[in-house]
Amino acid sequence: MTVRSLTPARAGRDSTIALLALLAGGIAIGxxxxxxxxxxxxPITTAVWRLGLALIPFGLWAVVDRATDTESRKPERLGDFIALAVPGVMLAADLAAWHLALHETSVANATLLSNMAPIFVTIGSWFFFRTAITARFTAGLVIALVGVIVLKGGPALFNGNGSLRGDLTALVAAMFYAGYILGVGRLRRRFDTLSIMLWTTAAAGLTLLPVALVYEPAFFPTTLFGLAMLFGIAWISHAGGQGMITYALAWLSPAFSSLTLLIQPVVAGILAWLVLAEPIGAMQAIGGIVVLAGIVIARRG
Structure with missing residues (x-):
């Protein structure tokens, strides 16, 4: 990959675009x-369809990219494909755990707990890569996490509102998502967005396919509505959301990126209220404001 020297103005503009892409990706995934x-x-079969259908826009993108991009490094050696497959396995475990949690507990619980990934990303970044964490970033992280808890109802969230098994499964999803974010953050220095998305998505789909075929009875949707839901999660949430997040990781640190993605519970809470009739009140609105305040503080740190 050709290394370019960027002027401060160009670097600032690219960083701003990356931040906007990160926020849009968080909303899409929300x-x-x-x-x-x-x-x-x-839940597992839905995840397989999500990954498989997402390969369609990635494949079309690859055709165009092959003809126009002559500078970005593509995977060529076996070691490259193995490196790309590892985050894919992490992504498969994350999606499997999170989709299961969404069927075992409320959308609020599952989304909140699975988005505790910033805790594990920060710990992992420090432990494996000795990434420096500033006091202001830590303060922003704490404020954002407090905001997420307020958003979902405060301490009462953990007192019987949803199954304990589903809540723990969502926490497991957060751990695997942290591993995915860290892995992609390192790979983004070596490969372009398309290569990462294409190969990690394929690896995740191949990992989950045999699990879905063995443990879940139905593999094909029976109505157009069911098919539309699969295309929605594949093209809007995965291809669109994850693609924008992966692009943003070229300019933003994994720790900050995972923190900004706490906007997902805000989006999920609003949509759950509109579509699934899960109520949202003043406390949830206050929580959303606190989350955004934490993001701003962390960004300045």
Missing amino acids: GSPIFVRLSELG
């Missing part, structure tokens, strides 16, 4: 719990 809940298929 709608995925609704697609999962409304899907006619089981």
Whole structure:
């Protein structure tokens, strides 16, 4: 990959575009719990369709990219494909755990707990890569996490509102998503967005396919509505959301990126209220404001 020297103005502009892409990606992924809940298929099978259908826009992108991009490094050696497959396995585990959690507990619980990934990303960044964490970033992280808890009802969230098994499954999803974010953050220095999305998505789909075929009875949707839900989660949430997030990781640190994605519970809470009739009140609105305040503080740190 050719290394370019960027002027401060160019670097600032690219960083701003990356931040906007990150926020848009977080919003797109925030709608995925609704697609999962409304899907006619089981949680693992829905995840397989999500990954498989997402390969269609990635494949079209690859055709165009091959003809226009002559500078970005593509995977060529076996080691490259193995490196790209590891985050894909992490993504498969994350999606499997999160989709299961969405069927075992409320959208609020599952989205909140699965978005605790910033805790694990920060710990992982420090432990594996010795990434420096500033006091202001830590303060922003704490404020944002407090805001998410307020958004979902405060401490009462953990007192019987949803199954304990589903809540723990969502926490497991957060751990695997943290591993995915860290892995993609490192790969983004070596490969372009398309290569990462294409190969991690394929690896994740191949990992989950045998699980879906063995453990869930139905593999094909029976109505156009069911098919639309699969295309929605694949093209809007995965191809669109994850693609924008992966692009943003070229300019933003994994720790900050995972923190900004706490906007997902805000989006999920609003959509759950509109589509699934899960109520939202003053406390939820205050929580959303606190989350955004934490993001701003962390960004300045």
